[in-house]
Amino acid sequence: MSKHIPLILKLIALGGLLAFPMADSPFYTELVAKTVLFGIFAMSLDLLVGFTGLVSLGHAAYFGIAAYTVALMTPKYEAASFWTTFPSAIGISAAAALVVGIFVLRTKGIYFIMVTLAFAQMVFYLFHDTALGGGSDGIYLNLKPDTTLFGGKPFDLDNPFHLYYLIIATLVVVYLFLKLLLRSPFGKVLVGIKSNEHRMKSMGYRTFGYKLAAFSIAGGLAGAAGYLYAVLFGFVTPELMSWHQSGNVLLMVILGGMGNLVGALLGALAFVAMQEVFSTWTKHWQLVMGSVIVLSVLFLPGGLSAVPRRLKAALTGGGEK
Amino acid sequence: MSDTMNNDVLLVAEKLTKRFGGLAANQDVNLSLERGKLHALLGPNGAGKSTCINMLSGDLPPTEGRILYLGQDISRTSAAQRSQLGIGRSYQRxxxxxxxxxxxxxxxxxxxxxxxxxxxxxxxxxxxxxxxxxxxxxxxxxxxxxxxxxxxxxxxxxxxxxxxxxxxxxxxQVLLLDEPLAGMGSDESHQMVELLLKLRPSRAILLVEHDMDAVFAVANTITVMVNGQVLESGSPEQIRASTQVQQAYLGHEEMLHV
Structure with a gap:
């Protein structure tokens, strides 16, 4: 019985998400949608940070590239097709990550962090300083993508509820995709690389290819989140790929507990919630949030996802593990 | 013809040399590993035994010399490629x-x-x-x-x-074992020696080890290294009788009379 508890909790959480629009609060529905898409973004980074041991500080680049893809594919007075823009956005961000990965994955540790940051900054300035994507002002997405397929419209992205459910569906698909991936021989190799890459090589694994594939997949999934962001808010700016954004998503992963997909979602939830709550208290909310993050890293190693295990250990009187 | 033509010879090191700056950690080391035989590599700390294993396994590129696997030059292949060829290793740590x-x-x-x-x-x-x-x-x-x-x-x-x-x-097929007995108790070492004897007939084994009892119990050939060079190579009896080896191990010679 007790081993089913995590599954039951996950289903309850999913039920809550599905029922949420009934609360009939457009503001909060949008906020939840935003949290969920940041959760997708955080899970994609966790594949690198928590499961492969690759700490990327440039992950927002792929989020942003996908957001710009839909903005640039949409004509000014006409809606683009959802069925072409969504796969394109994911594909282009995955391809961008593949190309960047070929270079950055030749480095390790602190150098990897700096080089991923450097590439992300290059992408940021490409959009910020050139006319390619409207410069520093970004682009408005006047019309949300059109979902017409074979003459029918299965759902309508102009309807906030439909868009909300698309985001939830994407969450479920990405979560299940990553679960399967991590269970597969491929996923086992990634976790092995995180634990001891040297030994993986000496056992005959060419780890570079595996890392490159993971980097590209993570880029594509970040792209799914970035696409949904652009569609949800109707505009894109270079800020989406700034290093602050890369830092934020890394904080979500750390807050939630690295190497745990639900943790990444909890981290995104905690992050967005803190942002909302603290910013109503004070204009210096980032100071408060920074303190909370420092405290949680100090006193909650393993992040939010480790809380149940620690509580259980405390309750049963067992020592901390 | 040469040894490399022999089907049972799996791995051969020819004049293997590794220099770190001016220091020659290995100088002209020749080794040959045959299926069914256990070849032990002895020597005091710093003799270059681990450097030698690292070159054979692909963890370190040799500065000079060649490594042949079934007659093919594999000196420039990566550790992952060598593992795929059939060369496996264990680590000292x-x-x-x-x-x-x-x-x-x-x-x-x-x-x-x-x-x-x-x-x-x-x-x-x-x-x-x-x-x-x-x-x-x-x-x-x-x-x-x-x-x-x-x-x-x-x-x-x-x-x-x-x-x-x-x-x-x-x-x-080739096992490169870097001090598998290090830090083991006597029961555990005994088990490991049994295991090595069990593995020996079907594989070629290179064993780096300090435990003389174990080495003399399992080795078919022993190579003694000092200061990065091969001092002596031969059967356990030859090594035990070698005055050169006894001198190199001066103060430890009782170890060779077990």
Whole structure:
């Protein structure tokens, strides 16, 4: 019985998400949608940070590239097709990550962090300083993508509820995709690389290819989140790929507990919630949030996802593990 | 013809040299590993034994000299490529996946023989070939009762056995074992010696070891290195009788009279 508890909790959480629009609060529905898409973004980074041991500080680049893809594919007075823009956005961000990965994955540790940051900054300035994507002002997405397929419209992205459910569906698909991936021989190799890459090589694994594939997949999934962001808010700016954004998503992963997909979602939830709550208290909310993050890293190693295990250990009187 | 034509000779090192700046850690080292034979590498600390193993396994590129596997020059291949050829190694400092179960450590090693990375939706546990191979290697190394334990919680000796199991799971034909008995108690060393004897007939083994009892119990050939060079190479009897070796081990010569 007790081993089913995590599954039951996950289903309850999913039920809550599905029922949420009934609360009939457009503001909060949008906020939840935003949290969920940041959760997708955080899970994609966790594949690198928590499961492969690759700490990327440039992950927002792929989020942003996908957001710009839909903005640039949409004509000014006409809606683009959802069925072409969504796969394109994911594909282009995955391809961008593949190309960047070929270079950055030749480095390790602190150098990897700096080089991923450097590439992300290059992408940021490409959009910020050139006319390619409207410069520093970004682009408005006047019309949300059109979902017409074979003459029918299965759902309508102009309807906030439909868009909300698309985001939830994407969450479920990405979560299940990553679960399967991590269970597969491929996923086992990634976790092995995180634990001891040297030994993986000496056992005959060419780890570079595996890392490159993971980097590209993570880029594509970040792209799914970035696409949904652009569609949800109707505009894109270079800020989406700034290093602050890369830092934020890394904080979500750390807050939630690295190497745990639900943790990444909890981290995104905690992050967005803190942002909302603290910013109503004070204009210096980032100071408060920074303190909370420092405290949680100090006193909650393993992040939010480790809380149940620690509580259980405390309750049963067992020592901390 | 030369030894390399012999079918049982798997791995040959020819004039292997490694320089770190001005220091020659290995100088003109010649070695040959045959199937069915255990070749022990002896020498005081700093003699260059680990450097030699690192060159053979691909962890270090040689500065000069050649490494031949079944007659083919593999001097410039990577560690991963050599593992795929059939050259497996264990490490002097235990080098495992401490947070994984014993089974998963060995299963990962076995999976490396049949990498189907594109099957990203298959359950790794359904790869029966890898699972069976892992269980066989665990049994061969005598760890069956420990299979589900977290590797980091094993005793030191069991972790050394795990190292061997991981090498076995890769179907290695050449085993490069860097001090597998280091830090073991007498019972554990005894078990390891038994294991080495069991593995010897079907594989070519290079053993770096300080435990003289063990070396003389299992070695067919012994090479003694001093200051990066081969001092003497021959049968255990020849080595035991060598005055040169006794001089090199001055103060330790009683070790050679076991």
């Amino acid at each position: 235990t080098n495992i996946f401490p947070k994984f179960s014993v089974f998963e450590n060995v299963r990962l090693a076995a999976q490396s023989r049949n990498q189907r990375a594109w099957k990203i939706f298959a359950d790794a546990m359904n790869d029966k070939t890898a699972v069976d191979k892992a269980m066989a290697a665990i049994e061969e190394a005598g760890l069956t009762s420990r299979a589900q334990r977290i590797a980091g919680t094993l005793s030191h000796g069991e972790q050394r056995q795990l190292e061997i199991a991981m090498v076995l799971a890769t179907d290695a």
